[in-house]
Amino acid sequence: MYFTSPAYSWVGVGFGQSMKNSLMFILYPSHDGSNVTISPRLADGHSEPSPFGDTQLQILPGTTITDSMFVVKAVCRSCRAWPGGFLNTKDQSYPMIYAFGPGNQLQSDSLNAPLHRHFKYGHFTMDMIAATGKGGVPAPATELKGVELQGNMTRDHDRANLAHAVIGCLAIFLFWPINVIVAGFFKRIKIHVVISIFTMVFLVTSYALGIATSGEYNRSKSFASAHQILAFLSILPILLLCILPIKPISQLHASIPRLHNPLTTLTLALLIITGGLGLRLASEATPVILGYSAVAILVAVFSVLLTTCIKRRGSAYARANGRKQVKAEDEQDLVLAAYYANKQYETESRSASAASSVPTLNSKASHSSYHGSVGGAGVGNGFVKYNGGTINGIGAGGPHARSPSKDGVFGGGTMPGPQYLLNMHPGVPVYHGN
Structure with missing residues (x-):
């Protein structure tokens, strides 16, 4: 056989009506670009044909690449019958x-060099007697x-593979960083x-197209x-990112919500590396990979x-939700502090009444003159030996709160700086020596 063709990335000619069960000869430049590699192949459908080693192809002198043209001179033995077909x-x-691939890439x-999907393809008939x-x-x-051509050449498209790459990149490089910004600032x-x-x-769609x-x-x-x-x-970290935030699961253990950030970083890294390996698998040009x-x-x-x-x-x-939690905890602490402060006051009042006839809580007037009027539930940062006082510097004892008593015990009214600093534990009185 004698064959000439423009030196595209690859050129093929096959025997049969369609790719399935067709014996093909695929031509592409050799590694150094100076000669032609001829690969006999078979296809089991509309897919890349696989090398067929049962034929004996002998390349004859004169086979070369000249003026950007393939020139092939060869003889093929055991080429008249193959699995699924024969030459009549x-x-x-x-x-x-016949078909050819895109560009010169x-x-x-190797007889098993990976091929890009054909750029254009067509059909013709040949008079085998002639x-x-x-x-x-x-x-x-x-x-x-x-030879009689059958219609014009058909322009082919690899839309599914292109969509697989584009949709995957949009998910990783567009929606992913946007989602990180939204999670942090909204x-x-x-x-x-x-x-x-x-x-x-988008990721599921990209996966489905890639599998197809x-x-x-x-x-x-x-x-x-x-x-x-x-x-x-x-897929595993992606599923965990989807499942772990669900309330029944996230509440199983306190450490489960903390896994979200490391899982996010791990998933992004895996997807970026996966995309790069996909470009290598698709034999994309170096500028595309770079x-x-x-x-x-940049995105990572x-x-x-x-x-x-x-x-x-x-x-x-989290910060907005966390402030609500702090207020609730503070309120709970204040209630507990008030309870223990009242208990302490009642005990000390009874002891003081028995020993020195100091007015107790049962004497409203005496209690008012000794510790200030009874009012509110003063606890926490103010002196909490009695049932009036200050919460975080806000007087809860009412307008009758007084200054320190003669025995140097502070309580009630607005807390001064030193007494506030010293009285950090609810129920512990601060004594000021003269």
Whole structure:
């Protein structure tokens, strides 16, 4: 056979009406770009054909790349029958197919070099009787002889694979950092939840498209590539991010909510690495991989720094929710302090009444003159030996609160600085020596 073609990334011609069960010859530049690699292949469907080693292909002198053209001179033995098909040398309109890949991105000496999906493809018929000669390599010819083209070439698209990459990048590089910002600076947790769900929808869609397109290429049919393995491993932290915030689960242990930040960082790192490995698996050009790496580094650094700041400072929602919790705890402490203070006062009042006839709580007038009027539930930061006093500097004993008594015991009224600092424990009196 004699074959010439523009030197695209790859060019193929096959025997049969469609790709399935078609014996093909795939041509692409050798590793150094100076010669042609010819790979006999079979396809089991509309997918990348696999090398077929049962044929004996002998490359003859004169096979080369010249003026950006493939020139092939070869003889093939054991090529008239193959699994699922055969070559009928008596057929005057034998169906054949041809296709070529995009650009000049493939150079390899391997017969199993990975192929990009064809850029354009077409059909033609050949008169096998006219194609049969006396032997030897046919002479070059410019006119068609025994060949009839079947329609125009068809432009092909790999939309599913492109959508897989674009949707995945949008989820990682757009919605992910936006969600981190929302989680850190918005008090409404519902916004964070909505964007999280939106991000997960994009990730699930990207996963589904990736699984669907994996069967089209030899390098991904077995799901054993590093890209695919890491993608499946990333599902575990993604599921944990979705499940752990659910209340019945998050309340099982106090440490469960703390796993959210490290899981977020781990998941982002795994997804970024997975995307980079996917570009390598797809044999993308070096500029595309470098651009992806630059964007990935920027997003990763931004997300890690922002997550660290949020962890130290607390998210807006956590801070707002945390203030409510502090107030509730403070109120509970104050109630307990008031209870123990009243108990202490009643005990000491009874002891003092028995020993020195000091007015007790039963004498309203005496109690008012000795400790100030009875009012409120003064506890905590004020002197809490009696039932009036100050809460955080706010007098709860009413307008009858007085200054320290003669025996130097402070209590009631607005707390001065030194007494406030010394009286940090509820129920402990502060004595001021003259």
